[in-house]
Amino acid sequence: QEQLVESGGGSVQAGGSLRLSCAAVGYNSFTSMGWFRQAPGKEREGVAAIYPNLGSTYYSDSVKGRFTISRDNAKNALYLQMNSLKPEDTAIYYCAASRWGKYPLRSDAYTYWGQGTQVTVSS
Helix, strand or coil, X not given: CCEEEEECCEEEECCCCEEEEEEEECCCCCCEEEEEXXXXXXXXXXXXEEECCCCXXXXXXXXXXCEEEEEECCCCEEEEEECCXXXXXXXXXXXXXXXXXXXXXXXXXXXXXXXXXXXXXXX
16 A cells, blocks of 8 residues: 655654654655645645755755755655754644656645644744
8 A cells, every 4th residue: 555654743842853754655766755734724835855866955944954854765765854943833744745846845746645743842
């Protein structure tokens, strides 16, 4: 069964760190993979993306310098290291994948989605 499975969410105080993982089970390679988040009452936002074969990475301005996206091709896994977390980072975080490869931070460019993992940052 093909699925993207996120893990690593949780609660942390402002200034802390979390590492999210996404396992791509049953899939072959993707052109692009990304992390998105959605806070209550807000639209889904692209925060980071990577082209696994090229190593190119993209970040939203709100997380640039604090978050790092990485990919382990051998394990077919995607990661998001989140440092210096702020209360405004609180959201459900989703792993996504695409075989199309355009517009890396646009949610409508992605076909495959995980179920999401909650990240809560308290002040």
